[in-house]
Amino acid sequence: MIDPQTVQQILDAADIVDVVSDFVSLKRRGANWIGLCPFHNDRNPSFYVSRAKGICKCFSCGEGGSAVNFIMKHEQLSYPEALRWLARKYHIDIAERELTDEERQAKSEREAMLMLNEWACQYFIKQLKDTQQGREVGLTYFNERGFNQTSLDKFRLGYSNSQFDAFYRAATLKGFNRDLLFSTGLCVDDGHGGGKDRFRGRVMFPIINLADKVIGFGGRTLSHDKQVAKYVNSPESIIYNKSNELYGLYQARRDITRQDKCFIVEGYADVISMHQAGFTNVIAASGTALTEGQIHAIRRFTNNVTEMFDGDAAGIHAALRGVDMLLTEGFNIKVLRLPPEDDPDSFARSHNATEIQQFIDENETDFIRFKANILLSDAQNDPIKRTEAITDVVKSIACIPSSILRSVYAKECSAIFGIGEDVLLREINKFVRYNRQKRQQDRDREKAAQQRAAQSQGATPSAEAGAPTAADAPTLDTTSATPASSARVEKAKSKSSDIQIQERAVIRLIIKYGYCLLPATPEHDTTTVTQHIANELELDDMSFSHPVYKQIFDLARQVLPTFEQDFQQFSAEVQTKKQQYITSQMQQDGDVNFEDMDSAALIHALERKQKAVEAQATARERKQIKEYRSNYLEKLLCSHIDDAVRNLACEMAAEPYQLSKIHTQFATIVDEIDRLPQLVDEMIYNWKNALVEELIRQVKEQIGNASSEQQIVLMQQLQEYYELRRQLATLIGDRVVTP
C-alpha cells in the first residue's frame, strides 16, 4: 500500500509528455504533442498529449487518459502497479514490505514471472561479479569481446553457473515455486521432483521490454563442445512473445527518437558493441524477417530503418528477406553492407566512432537500389533469372505506399535493368492493384466477421449518449464527424435518458471548467462555475442522479477552498513574474534608438513602449490564470484514485467540444471557454427542462389510469408543470444568446 502523500508526490512528478515519450515518439503541435497511437495500428498520428491538462487521447481508437491511465493500459498494470512504475521512473521511494508466501502465490502469474525474472537477472549479475567461476569464465569472455563495465551494466549482463542446479536451488530457497521456474523456462523438470538449470554455464543476456521488465533471457555457451547449442533462449510464455521483441529497443528508444533513425543488426553482441562504440540507436531482431509486431514497435519511434548486415553472401540474402512488409508500412529503408570479413560486432570493435560514421556515410544504400543491383548481378546473363529478379524488385516497389516514390524507383530501376520506364511502371501498377484488392478483401472479411460477432451478441447500446465513440470519430476532426451521429443517438434515446444526457453535459462543464470564473450579473456576483451550478441546483432542490457524477460534483465542491488557497499563491507568483517581465523588457532597447532623440520624444517613446509591454504582460498573465483555473480540477480528477471518477474525467477532458445543438448548426465554433457564461446556463436549463418534461410525461401517464377526481388534481399539477416549462423557456430565452 502506498500512502496518500506519496501518491500525490508521484502524480505531481509524472509529466504526461515525458511518460508517453518513453513509448511514443512525440512531435509538438501548437500547445499539444502528437504521435502514433500505441494502442492501435496507427498510420497517421492520432495520439494527442496535452501537458497542461496532463492527459493523452487517441482520436482514432479512443484510448487515453492521465499518465497513470496510460501506464495502466500500456503496461497492463493495476492502478497501484502503475503508481509504482511511475515512482521508479521519478526516483520516488515507496517503502514496500517483503511479501509473505501466500501473497507471493496470490499475485498473478504474469507478475510472479516478471518478479522471478528480475530476481534471476540480479542473481546472474552477482554470479558474474562475485563468484570465482563467474569472473574466470563469464567476465573473461565479456572482456575478450571488449565489453566495458558501462555496457555490462547497461545491458545487465550476467553469468549462470555451470553446476547442474545452482540456480534452481537458489531460487527455491528464496521461495519461488517450481511451476514458476518451469513456466519462465529458467529451469527444466529433471523428472525426479527437482529441476535443472536451462542456462547453466552460459553468459546471460536479459531481454528487457519497453517497460524495463526482464521478460526473458538469451544465454550463450562458452563450451567448445559442438553438441552444445551456441545460443539458448527463454521459451515463449505469457510474458515473452519472441516475435514481438527487439533486443536493445529499451536501451535505444530515446536515441532512436532523437536521431529519427534506427539500425537493425542480428545479434546481442552486435547491439552491445555498437552501443559501446557510441551508436546508441541500434537494435537487433532475433530471427530472420521482421514481424508485424516488431515493425509496430519500431514505428512508434521512427520511420527510418537501416539494416546492417555481414558482408558475406549469407548476410546479403538475409538482408533481402522480409523487407517488403517494412516498405508496405511506409518505412524508408536503407542497407549497410559491412566489409566481407566483418560482422557488426567485429566491425564496431575494430573501428572508432569517426571511422564507423564515415563508413556509414559512404556505404549506406537505398534498399531498392541495393536489391536491384544484387539480384541483377546474381542473374548474370540468364534471361529467366533476370526476369525473376525484375519481378522480385517490381513487387517490392509496389509495396511502397507513395506513388511519387514508386515512380522515382521505376525510373531508377529502368536504368539499372535497361528496361523502359513505362514498362516497369505498368508492371508495378499491376501489383499495386493486386495488393489493394487483397487488402480490401481482408478488410471485408474482417468486417463480416465483426458483424457476425455483433449480431450474435445482440445490439450493444453505447454507454453514454453524446459521447464520441471510436466508431463515430475515425478522423481527428471530431467536430465535423460527431454532431450528426450524436444527434442520431440522442433521437433514439428515451426521455428519461435525456435527463442523463443533460446531467452529463453539466458534469462535463464542472470537470473541464469547474474553477473558471463567471462574471457578475444582476443575479449573482463573480463566482466559479462549480459554485454557480451548486446554487442553481439548490434553488430547485436538484441533485445528480448518476452516482459518479454526484461523486465528482461533491469532490469539486470539497476541493474548492483548497483551490482558492493554491490560487492565491499562484496568482501572487504570476504577479511577481509579470513585474519582472515588464522591468526586463523596459531595460532592453529593442528597435528604438533612444540616443538620437530629444528629451520630449524620448519620454513619449518610453511611455508608448511601457504601455505596449504592460499590455503584453497583462495578456500573458490572463492566459496563465485562465489555464490554471481550467486545469486544476481536471488534472486532479484525471488522476483520482477512484477508477470510475478517473476514467470518466479523462474521457470527458479529452472530448474536444460540447456536442450541443448550436454546434451542429454552425460550422464555426467559438472556443468553449470564451462562452462559458451562456454555456453553463444553457446546460442547466436543458437539464431542468429534461426533468420537467419527464414529470409531464409521468403525470400524463397517470391521468390515463386515474379516476375522474384524481384526474382533476393531476390536471392542475400538469398545468403547473406547463407553467414551469414556460418560465424556463423565457428565462433561457433572456439569458442564452445563441450565435
Ligand SMILES: [Zn+2]
Ligand atoms: Zn489509437
